[in-house]
Amino acid sequence: MRHVPVLIVGGSLVGLSASLFLRHHGVPHLLIDKHRGSASHPRAMGFTETTLEHYRACGIADRIPQADPGARLRRVTVATLFGDWIAETEWTPGEPAQRSAALSPCTGAAIAQDKLEPILRAAALEAGAEMNLGVELISLIQDDARATATVRNRNDGAEEIITADWVIACDGANSTIRDGLGISRSGVGHLRTLRSVLFHCPDADAVLDRGAQQFEIKQAGFNAFLTTYGDGRWVLMFDDDQERDTDELKEAVLRALGRELPFEIITTGRWELAGRIADRYREGRVFLAGDAAHQLPPTRGGFGANTGIDDVWNLSWKLAAVLQGMAADRLLDTYHAERHAIGWLRHQQTFSRPDYAKWAPATFKPEPLLANDAMEFGQLNRSMAVVGAGPELPAAATPKEWAGQPGTRAPHVWEQGASGTRSTLDLFGKAYVLLSANRAWIELAQRLQVVSVLVGQDFVFPDEQPFAAVFDIKDAGATLVRPDGVIAWRSDAQPDAVAQDAIDQLIAARA
Template structure:
């Protein structure tokens, strides 16, 4: 029997991200996955600015090709790939399909899942992570002191017992861990089964010069959805749940292309279009993350894999603080408190948008739509790890509305004189950071042994984006930012005993 502080079950995007983030915070752990590599069908495609911000904090953003700042996702209705466009579909009604480039130091990445996963796997290993591939979980129990996992090595059948302080379940929508815990899910449930075929046709990539990447195919007796991975691979999703033989698949691809081009079928896929959110994201020593916690269909807001990556970014620093003895175990309760409402928000937003609204059952009640910037950069985290995010506030709003509101992502600003090289976000990512233009707050931060940044010296805000306006803090005040870049607290006045006590309680997660 061996012991690890954290056991990660599942080694796809979310599990690998969890491994990378834990090593970023110097947390020893073990990741197991029953597969030895990425799936033949890439599945996810497109990773958001905030996902790239997480990877930037870990020092690997330069390994991932990011989007051209001027590029935007476009979906069009066509008879076939090479035919004239019939119409263009909005990403979100009333919203531009691109997001403001001024809100992040990153632009997002149009990279296929099977190309991103090897980058994450290599980076995690370089950082000291232990990965055991070809190892499947066969049993998991827990008590007040530990979780105990029984695993089987698939190549030789040898079984092993592993004890862990904490477990992160990244084992997908059909999570055996979640089912074993008996955690229920709510949402629209199963809506339909989608079948697809992945094929390689580099000659078709020439059509991308016209600016669209997603194509709704509609012909008499034939409806389908066609999109590209940008590397010569295309995926055709059918409008029906009918199994097709190779001859039928080739005929369908030819019909969707609308031109006689050479192509090679790589594999087929079958997935469930559904919306399900776990009622609990934590049960004892086990945390659900990714599809195990929230099953959402692909969206033009990146609400699938990106939500799961955000989950483990939120969780990693909290596990590090508890394992390192810097915070009370109660800090881990804030994972469910913060992430479950965001999972539910994204469920509601997904099925309130027109491309999925028609699939939702009659019992579903659409909600007002938030804009793209609000959903990407302005979701609100409410928990005891935040002071000042009351129930009267909306679930999301654009960053310019929040202006450093506690519970929201700290605003991005390029440093004056250092444009293009250092962002305010580069100040965060490991420890709590206290920012103020007043020396008294810097002295307090130093007494509390937390990073303290003097505005104007440690970081120079440009005249057009002053600290007071961007973070909503007066010249006498300060703001406290968590290791995950979320504003935890702020004050508009000089420090006193009450402010010091509030900061101490927040950092230690005690009351």
């Protein structure tokens, strides 16, 4: 029997991100995964600016090739890949196809999941993570003191008992941990089962010069979806659950291409189009993350894997604070409070969009579509770890509309004279940070042993984006930002005993 502070079950994108983020906060842990490496089918492709911001905070953003800031994702309807464009589908109706480059120091990344995962795995191991691959979970029980997992090595069959203070379940949409805990799910449920074929066809990449990356194939008796991973690999997604032999797959690929190009079939896939959100993200010492918490189809808003990566970014610093004795256990309750609401928001937005609304059941009530910038940069976190994010506020709004609202991501601004090398976001990511242009607040922060930034000295805001305007506070005030870059609290006034108590309660997670 051995003991670890945190056990991560599942070593795909979300589990690997959790491992990286926990090591970023100095938390020892063990990651187990029944697989020995990445899946042959790359699955996810697009990673958002916010996801890259998390990796930037961990110091590895430069290992991930980021998208051209001038590029935009385009989906077109065609009869064949090389045929004329029949129509172009908007990302979000009525919204610009690309987000404002001024809102983030990152541009997102168009990298295949099977190429991103080795980067994350290597970075986590370099930071001191422990991983046991080819090890599957057999059982998991918990009590008030610990969680106890029985695991088995798939190479030799050897079993081991591992105890942990906390467990992060990243074991996918068919999570055995979630099911074992009896956690139900809500949402539109199962809608369809679809199949795909992954193939290698470098010659097809020539069509990308026309500016589109996603292609809806519309022919008489043949509807499919074709897209690229940008490295000579393409995936053709069928509009049905029909099993096809090799000859039928080759015929379908040539039909979609519309040209006799050489290609090689790599593998096939089968996936469920469904929408399910776990009703509880936490059960005792176990936290659900990624598809175990929210099963969502791929969207051009990046609501799938990116939502799971956001989950563990939110959770990792909270686990660190509790394990390191800096906060009470009840801080961990805020994980469900904040992330479940966002998971549900993304469910509603996914199935309110035209490409998925047509598959939703009649009982589903579509909601007004929110701006792309609001969904990426302006989701609201409501919990006891935020002061001032009341129920009267919308679930999401653009950064301009929020202007430093507690519960939202701290705004990105390049430092004056930094030539695009230091962002306000680079101030955050490890600890609570208090920003103020008022030295009295800085002195209070120092007494409370909170990291402080004296605006105008430690960070100089550009003249066209002054601190008071960006964070919507008066010159005498201050704002407190959490380790995950979310604004926890702000004040317009001079520091006093009430403010000191508010900051102290937030950091210690006391009611």
